[in-house]
Amino acid sequence: MAEPIITFQHVYKRYDDTVALGDIDFELEQGKFYTLLGPSGCGKTTILRILAGFTEASEGKVTFKGQQINRVPANQRQINTVFQDYALFPHLNVFDNVAFGLTLKRTPKKDIKRRVLEALKSVRLAGYEDREISELSGGQQQRVAIARAIVNEPQVLLLDEPLSALDAKLRTAMQVELRQLQRRLGITFLFVTHDQGEALAMSDEIFVMSDGKILQQGSPVDIYDEPINHFVADFIGESNIVKGRMVADYQVQFVGKQFECSDAGIPAHEPIEVVLRPEDLVLTDVAKGKLTVVVDTQVFRGNLYEILSHDADGNQWLIHAVHKAKVGQEVGIYFEPEDIHVMRFGESEEEFDARLEQYEGDD
Numbered sequence: 001m002a003e004p005i006i007t008f009q010h011v012y013k014r015y016d017d018t019v020a021l022g023d024i025d026f027e028l029e030q031g032k033f034y035t036l037l038g039p040s041g042c043g044k045t046t047i048l049r050i051l052a053g054f055t056e057a058s059e060g061k062v063t064f065k066g067q068q069i070n071r072v073p074a075n076q077r078q079i080n081t082v083f084q085d086y087a088l089f090p091h092l093n094v095f096d097n098v099a100f101g102l103t104l105k106r107t108p109k110k111d112i113k114r115r116v117l118e119a120l121k122s123v124r125l126a127g128y129e130d131r132e133i134s135e136l137s138g139g140q141q142q143r144v145a146i147a148r149a150i151v152n153e154p155q156v157l158l159l160d161e162p163l164s165a166l167d168a169k170l171r172t173a174m175q176v177e178l179r180q181l182q183r184r185l186g187i188t189f190l191f192v193t194h195d196q197g198e199a200l201a202m203s204d205e206i207f208v209m210s211d212g213k214i215l216q217q218g219s220p221v222d223i224y225d226e227p228i229n230h231f232v233a234d235f236i237g238e239s240n241i242v243k244g245r246m247v248a249d250y251q252v253q254f255v256g257k258q259f260e261c262s263d264a265g266i267p268a269h270e271p272i273e274v275v276l277r278p279e280d281l282v283l284t285d286v287a288k289g290k291l292t293v294v295v296d297t298q299v300f301r302g303n304l305y306e307i308l309s310h311d312a313d314g315n316q317w318l319i320h321a322v323h324k325a326k327v328g329q330e331v332g333i334y335f336e337p338e339d340i341h342v343m344r345f346g347e348s349e350e351e352f353d354a355r356l357e358q359y360e361g362d363d
């Protein structure tokens with residue numbers, strides 16, 4: 001692996017009784033698109049604020065190109081931030097908004113002009129220099145905010161939910177645009193969102209966070225296909241999660257039946273959870289199915305039917321089907337061994353014991 005541009009080593013952030021971050025450890029490589037993903041209050045913004053220099057870690061080490069930066073002032077870091085509300089100056093035009101930081105640093109006028117025009121071109125706003133901020137759409141304002149950040153030629157760009165104010169269509173377009181911009185500039189992006197679809201669409205690597213901790217780090221495909229625990233499986237995409245037990249390597253038991261799977265290395269009899277994604281389930285005749293369910297409701301989504309059903313044990317099963325089913329009808333569900341993803345319970349022993357107790361109580 002190339003030398004990381006940023007590292008967090010055992011970083012904690014405490015506010016009185018609140019532990020906003022607990023033992024955060026990660027490395028960011030040069031030129032990659034990273035996303036911090038997690039529900040509100042899990043600590044995403046706190047990580048950005050520590051990196052930008054707006055707040056200090058209570059404990060631990062933060063490095064930039066191998067040098068500790070915990071106490072380096074914000075304006076001396078080659079790290080810039082794009083905020084959720086853009087924080088543009090309404091009384092300045094587009095050019096002056098983008099030029100603001102360079103003017104403060106007394107950059108020569110000729111350089112300012114060249115760099116501002118280049119930055120505006122990168123975000124496809126060439127020709128908008130004289131426009132007032134109030135004369136721009138939400139998406140255009142968003143791009144001015146990005147231009148203002150990249151004009152400083154940062155090595156790392158931090159983006160705190162920059163698309164949240166945009167409508168769904170523009171948001172999707174901007175996701176593609178931001179991804180392309182990151183590739184063109186070749187700098188490291190650290191993007192914050194609580195929208196899992198956005199994270200999957202844009203990132204090289206995702207950090208899934210909960211409660212001040214990073215639960216899992218990986219590529220979008222790894223995180224989607226191999227979620228480490230219930231929280232990640234549930235937070236990313238849609239999933240059917242049921243309790244079961246490992247029988248042996250490549251053999252798992254759930255809903256009272258034994259199935260072949262592609263997971264190994266978990267001790268026999270250990271309680272586990274299995275994930276089956278709705279798009280991997282195929283509706284078929286009861287005789288051909290591996291599971292039998294009764295259809296409760298179905299919703300037409302244009303490209304698929306979302307079918308909600310239940311099995312004899314009361315587990316709910318969400319199926320994405322091409323054809324519609326009949327509500328109240330018994331149908332079979334077919335899936336392949338590799339569609340079953342086995343997860344161990346929790347991470348800590350206490351969590352494991354608590355779940356085990358609950359599991360045995362349910363038997």
Ligand SMILES: Nc1ncnc2c1ncn2[C@@H]1O[C@H](COP(=O)(O)OP(=O)(O)OP(=O)(O)O)[C@@H](O)[C@H]1O
Pocket residue numbers: 015018019020038039040041042043044045046047194
């Ligand atoms: N200045 C502060 N004083 C006290 N507690 C704080 C402060 N800033 C953040 N926190 C707490 O730290 C935790 C993490 O907050 P943070 O803003 O990093 O979460 P987040 O994941 O970015 O949330 P959101 O998606 O809602 O922006 C929360 O419990 C929050 O209430």
